[in-house]
Amino acid sequence: MRKNLLLVLLLSAISATSFAQADSLMDLLNSGPVNKAEAVSATFKATRIINSSSVENLGAGVLDFRISHRFGRLNDGAQNFFGLDNATTRLGLDYGITKWLMIGLGHSTLNKEDDGFVKIKLLKQKIHGMPVTVSYAGAISVQTTPNPSVPAGDKWYFSNKLYYTNQVLIARKFGERVSVQVMPSIVHYNLVDSTKFSNNTIAIGIGGRIKVSKRIAVTGEYFYRATNADMYYPGGVAKTYNSFSIGADIETGGHVFQLMITNSPGMTERTVIGQTTDSWDKQELHFGFNISRVFTIVKPKEFR
């Protein structure tokens, strides 16, 4: 009798399995290897937060033409059309070599600076697991303004005009709306005006964004200098300040417009972090914008 009972139990177990079968088909699909959708995407809308690089990279084979403007000081008054009569410009070309590697070249009117940078994505935030995205950004720039006059017999070395920036970008997207990025940075100036100053400006930046709608986000960015906070602007005694910017990202079909108010008239890390000459306290603020237009140079493999 007991054996029969066992048999019945087993049989009912079988029929239970085949019953559950219909619903377990979806479980079968769910049990597959967890794939790359786990990675958190679109931490920021663009490859820049405002002035600084974000952890976002261009897609592989994508070329980005960037036009950035920072107008004159808003407090210049109606005479200078609230700064809009003057502007510094940076024209840039960025290119995504792979999903995790991008390079860029730019020219700024301020100090006639030419810059080149590389950005490498090292770690990617995952829904389960890795809590942050980490990138490295390195830049080199050269000031191409005419050399100052030096005493006869002395030489003005080309290397005097070079600057280097190294940054680690650590970002986390908290839910759909809020993203925060921390940026330990070192800007190396090959030549500084006085032995009083260090050649390295060590700074920590913090940036972030809050999405207010699907297509509009409010952004902010601040760099605190741990060394060289009292460094003068090269060639004078003008004070420099920590850079602080607030902005908005507005997305339309093929572009992201970034509008901002900032105390930094320049757009490269070297000028933004270490050579910001204007101050929020004195209302020496600049209105500005970044426009980006992307072109697909190499199509993804699915479309070749």
Add this chain to the structure above:
Amino acid sequence: MRSIFLASAILVLASAQLSAQVYMTRTGKINFDATSKSSPEKIEAKNNEVACVLDTRTSDLRFQVLVKGFKFEKTLMEEHFNENYMESGKYPKAEFKGTIANAKDVNCSKDGTYSATVSGKLTIHGATNDVTVPGTITVKGSTLVLSAKFSVKLEDYKISVPSLVADKLAKVATVTVDADLSKK
């Protein structure tokens, strides 16, 4: 004791039979095209990582697609698709749960191409609708090739399109499915 043997024999046989009628893939293909007449560029995407399973005994059919798996020619379009239209962070998967309505007409043990009608619930962007889709099943040895082409109305799945680009995007996307299932 003998009954235990008998039972385990039945169990083994039954489970063997169960798995023998399940066909599956994780590399199915789904393409869609939402290009409208006034679109400035082609709006199309491909997903080659579609998971699909068919139980030929119950004719139950399941599809599962990761929205982020759709690849676009332009990465910016792909980002907008995920961020602004499909909200793939919130709704990572699209699913279909249904059955082959005319299962009797499909003989999975005989090579050939059979026309099949599939009906069930399609879930995209968190919204579920009842759908009936005509397609074909091609039997070739131990593989089944499922093919279908159907339309998805964006509005039905609460995918909102801003008025600024309303005429640049088709209101109905054409979806093509191709899944090569093999016996599991």
